[in-house]
Amino acid sequence: MNDWIQPRNSRRDLKAFQDAYETRISHDHWRAEALQKDGIQNAWDARTDRKHGKGWKCDIQYLSRQDGSPDFLVITDSGTTGLIGQIPTSEKELIEILQRDDPKEKIAYFLSLDWSKKDEGGDNVGSRGRGKLMYLGSSKDDKFYFESVRSSDGKYLFSSNYITKGHEGKVSPPAIDEAGRAIRRSALGNRLPELTEPGTRIIIPSPHPEIVGAVESGEFIPQIQKTWWEIMKKFGTSVVVNGIAAPPSDWVPVESSGFKVRKDYGPIDLGEGLKIKRMSLCYTEDKFVPGDYQGVAVQRNGMTVERKPMSSLKSELPEDKVYGSVEFERDLSEAMGKLEGPEHYDFKWNKYPANQVLRQMKATLDLFAKEHNLQEDERAKSSVEQRAAEVSAQRKLNKLAKKLGLTGRGLGPHGAKEKHRRKPDEKLRLSLTEFATPDDTRRVDVGGEVTGLCAVPINQFRDALQVEVRTSLYHHIGRNVPGADIRKQLSIPDSSSPRIGIGSITVDNTYATGQYHFRARMIAMEDKILDGDRTVSKGDILDQEDRTFWVAQDPPEPGLFNIIGIPRPDRHDQYIWYGPGDRGMNLYYNLDHPGFEALLDDTEKLEEVLVREGIVFLWTMYASQAQALPNPQTDLEKEAAALEGQTFEEQLDWVLQKRSENLWEL
Amino acid sequence: MAIVIRIEGERTYQPGSTGQEERQRADEIDYRLSEDIAKLETDLRERGMVMAGKKVDAAQVWYEFGAVLNSIGDDFDIFGTPDEATFWLAVHDYVSDDFQEEWTLTKIGDPHRNHFRICGRMARYPLETVKQVGTWALWRDIFRYNRKLVEDKRVLDWVIDVLKRHAGPGHKAMRPFLEEVRRRIQNKETDVLTQAEFERLFEGAESLAP
Numbered sequence: 001m002n003d004w005i006q007p008r009n010s011r012r013d014l015k016a017f018q019d020a021y022e023t024r025i026s027h028d029h030w031r032a033e034a035l036q037k038d039g040i041q042n043a044w045d046a047r048t049d050r051k052h053g054k055g056w057k058c059d060i061q062y063l064s065r066q067d068g069s070p071d072f073l074v075i076t077d078s079g080t081t082g083l084i085g086q087i088p089t090s091e092k093e094l095i096e097i098l099q100r101d102d103p104k105e106k107i108a109y110f111l112s113l114d115w116s117k118k119d120e121g122g123d124n125v126g127s128r129g130r131g132k133l134m135y136l137g138s139s140k141d142d143k144f145y146f147e148s149v150r151s152s153d154g155k156y157l158f159s160s161n162y163i164t165k166g167h168e169g170k171v172s173p174p175a176i177d178e179a180g181r182a183i184r185r186s187a188l189g190n191r192l193p194e195l196t197e198p199g200t201r202i203i204i205p206s207p208h209p210e211i212v213g214a215v216e217s218g219e220f221i222p223q224i225q226k227t228w229w230e231i232m233k234k235f236g237t238s239v240v241v242n243g244i245a246a247p248p249s250d251w252v253p254v255e256s257s258g259f260k261v262r263k264d265y266g267p268i269d270l271g272e273g274l275k276i277k278r279m280s281l282c283y284t285e286d287k288f289v290p291g292d293y294q295g296v297a298v299q300r301n302g303m304t305v306e307r308k309p310m311s312s313l314k315s316e317l318p319e320d321k322v323y324g325s326v327e328f329e330r331d332l333s334e335a336m337g338k339l340e341g342p343e344h345y346d347f348k349w350n351k352y353p354a355n356q357v358l359r360q361m362k363a364t365l366d367l368f369a370k371e372h373n374l375q376e377d378e379r380a381k382s383s384v385e386q387r388a389a390e391v392s393a394q395r396k397l398n399k400l401a402k403k404l405g406l407t408g409r410g411l412g413p414h415g416a417k418e419k420h421r422r423k424p425d426e427k428l429r430l431s432l433t434e435f436a437t438p439d440d441t442r443r444v445d446v447g448g449e450v451t452g453l454c455a456v457p458i459n460q461f462r463d464a465l466q467v468e469v470r471t472s473l474y475h476h477i478g479r480n481v482p483g484a485d486i487r488k489q490l491s492i493p494d495s496s497s498p499r500i501g502i503g504s505i506t507v508d509n510t511y512a513t514g515q516y517h518f519r520a521r522m523i524a525m526e527d528k529i530l531d532g533d534r535t536v537s538k539g540d541i542l543d544q545e546d547r548t549f550w551v552a553q554d555p556p557e558p559g560l561f562n563i564i565g566i567p568r569p570d571r572h573d574q575y576i577w578y579g580p581g582d583r584g585m586n587l588y589y590n591l592d593h594p595g596f597e598a599l600l601d602d603t604e605k606l607e608e609v610l611v612r613e614g615i616v617f618l619w620t621m622y623a624s625q626a627q628a629l630p631n632p633q634t635d636l637e638k639e640a641a642a643l644e645g646q647t648f649e650e651q652l653d654w655v656l657q658k659r660s661e662n663l664w665e666l
Numbered sequence: 667m668a669i670v671i672r673i674e675g676e677r678t679y680q681p682g683s684t685g686q687e688e689r690q691r692a693d694e695i696d697y698r699l700s701e702d703i704a705k706l707e708t709d710l711r712e713r714g715m716v717m718a719g720k721k722v723d724a725a726q727v728w729y730e731f732g733a734v735l736n737s738i739g740d741d742f743d744i745f746g747t748p749d750e751a752t753f754w755l756a757v758h759d760y761v762s763d764d765f766q767e768e769w770t771l772t773k774i775g776d777p778h779r780n781h782f783r784i785c786g787r788m789a790r791y792p793l794e795t796v797k798q799v800g801t802w803a804l805w806r807d808i809f810r811y812n813r814k815l816v817e818d819k820r821v822l823d824w825v826i827d828v829l830k831r832h833a834g835p836g837h838k839a840m841r842p843f844l845e846e847v848r849r850r851i852q853n854k855e856t857d858v859l860t861q862a863e864f865e866r867l868f869e870g871a872e873s874l875a876p
Contacts, residue, residue, distance in 0.1 A: 474751075480751075539855050
């Protein structure tokens with residue numbers, strides 16, 4: 001007896017597919033957004049002019065109910081090849097065609113599911129053969145029709161794809177020329193003129209109301225702009241929705257759009273022939289980047305696959321002021337295509353070469369921030385006794401880091417220098433971006449000048465707020481510089497952008513040797529609810545910023561780690577963490593965390609804990625960097641690289657063992 | 667103004683560049699600290715307040731230290747000036763080893779955690795109040811919990827009043843109350859509040875005192 005073909009519940013498959021999209025997109029119009037992404041992607045991948053998309057167009061139209069016939073959503077592409085390839089005449093023949101694995105067999109792939117061979121990766125966006133499920137999922141009837149005029153032979157095709165009451169997925173055999181037109185008339189009546197030029201048309205009956213709503217309200221257009229801005233801007237390609245051409249978005253990082261700062265970086269060589277083609281970054285001074293455009297858009301073949309927020313790139317640049325994009329050259333695009341998620345909304349960032357791309361994105365952001373003076377450093381707020389413990393712990397950790405070859409540049413030739421970080425974006429904050437010492441070392445000798453000792457209070461809410469800004473300048477042993485204590489009350493925002501502080505100083509002999517702190521603090525002077533969203537109480541410390549410099553003394557020596565204690569009273573999830581710093585990594589610890597509060601008076605115990613925790617980070621960094629190396633060289637690199645693919649417990653175990661060995665030696 | 671301080675054993679003036687008059691004044695403060703602290707230590711030893719390095723009544727001992735130091739600071743108008751922090755730091759140069767507890771220079775640089783500054787704050791209250799509030803362990807907890815308790819006298823006064831009303835249980839029993847106070851003023855600049863706003867800030871906190 002022959003084995004049976006395993007029954008499959010296609011309706012459930014469809015639901016699982018859609019659930020994945022809904023989770024990924026996580027807003028009410030997820031269906032519309034997924035449809036435009038998949039629909040336009042299929043159309044773009046079929047373009048006749050591969051290089052410039054010349055003559056390409058995608059037309060989306062909603063036809064409302066009429067005379068008893070259902071409503072339809074119609075997606076028509078032109079300047080495309082149509083569904084070329086051998087036209088199967090039976091199910092058996094269809095499978096035989098698919099088994100040839102020839103990407104030119106477009107009609108066969110369109111009739112199948114999970115069986116795409118669009119140059120895997122290549123210059124196609126879709127490559128999983130599942131985009132068609134979104135057409136089914138867009139119809140309340142779990143059904144769609146399609147027609148195509150083939151550029152290869154001019155033939156006309158008509159077919160349908162649907163799920164039966166018995167949950168089976170079915171396709172009707174493609175009907176050709178007159179036969180196809182006849183079936184079309186029977187299914188669609190005269191609602192829609194027949195396709196006559198090469199291209200393909202998807203006809204979705206009874207589209208879900210949210211999709212209809214998105215099309216009719218115009219909501220579809222911003223979604224299209226957000227995803228397809230690159231091809232729309234670069235090639236002038238045309239997407240039309242209900243007769244209205246979607247204009248290119250203003251928020252395009254690759255062209256000059258009147259931003260204060262815009263810069264392109266690249267090509268950036270990742271090694272092994274893989275290159276980031278370009279990373280474009282923009283900074284807007286006086287306008288806010290809309291939520292849909294925030295972050296760095298990761299592009300592949302013209303489409304925004306994912307937007308990485310600044311916070312995920314370990315950047316403290318404000319989400320609503322800095323945004324950008326990254327594009328890949330062909331080989332890297334192909335490699336990244338294999339790591340792209342099935343819904344085209346993310347990549348597997350922990351895999352090579354995506355992890356290298358991520359690393360470069362972070363490094364480039366930091367470079368951008370530094371070049372344009374956009375970062376605000378968050379400096380230590382620990383006392384002298386804590387500083388002694390920090391410095392001592394730093395020395396021990398840096399010695400070990402040096403031994404391991406960790407210098408902040410990463411292992412091997414692929415590492416990039418980590419640079420500055422910026423404080424998290426807050427709508428109420430102090431800006432101290434003008435702070436400057438004679439040079440980058442922050443050492444100031446007698447006669448030298450420190451400028452920008454002033455704070456600009458910022459309020460990005462619409463509602464004004466009464467605040468007091470206090471500034472002071474003091475030596476690390478607590479001696480205040482006379483005349484530097486300034487207090488000013490004002491209402492913000494203030495269009496005059498007041499600068500509050502002593503301004504500048506010229507160091508003379510009255511300044512004691514050692515570390516100085518310029519501190520600025522902003523305090524709320526009234527109870528208020530700002531923009532109906534943020535509650536502020538009188539007396540709240542809204543922001544506190546410090547800048548540090550050294551008089552007649554070199555700042556602490558550099559190394560991989562710089563340990564900084566900062567107060568984070570509301571961050572129960574921050575005990576100890578790290579981020580890029582001036583010359584390597586900053587290891588931060590939360591002065592308000594109960595785990596540290598008890599240690600702050602005990603320098604020896606504090607140092608011990610900092611070293612113990614820092615070693616874990618050190619080995620974690622080492623393992624991560626070793627796994628990113630295409631060719632680990634040393635035994636230790638190979639040992640760490642071999643951890644990739646092991647369970648989390650095994651990797652953690654390795655790190656803890658290494659730490660134990662280090663602590664034994666220390 | 668200037669203060670004499672020993673850095674790695676070397677006698678120096680802080681700030682570094684000072685005129686003749688300022689140095690003279692710093693020398694006078696130096697002399698007063700040296701003399702008065704030595705006198706106090708002798709007195710405390712003779713009264714049996716410290717034996718074999720242990721303080722019989724730590725609150726009393728530190729209260730008396732605070733009183734002496736407040737007197738010197740008041741006489742020379744040091745408090746509230748840029749020299750105050752250096753003054754408290756310099757005190758460690760004059761106090762004998764049997765009164766100091768494993769302190770190092772780096773440990774006591776933070777003016778908010780400087781031990782002798784805390785003694786001085788405590789000594790601003792009548793001795794009777796100090797005793798009524800509790801042991802030195804509790805006073806240490808009061809100041810350790812939040813530097814704002816040291817900075818803002820209004821907060822400290824209120825905390826002391828509460829502790830007086832609830833005196834008796836040990837310092838550990840008071841920790842929930844002190845923690846609550848800390849939590850309420852953590853991200854606050856209390857000196858901008860009116861009295862009514864100040865009272866509202868602490869409404870209900872006393873219920874956590876035993």
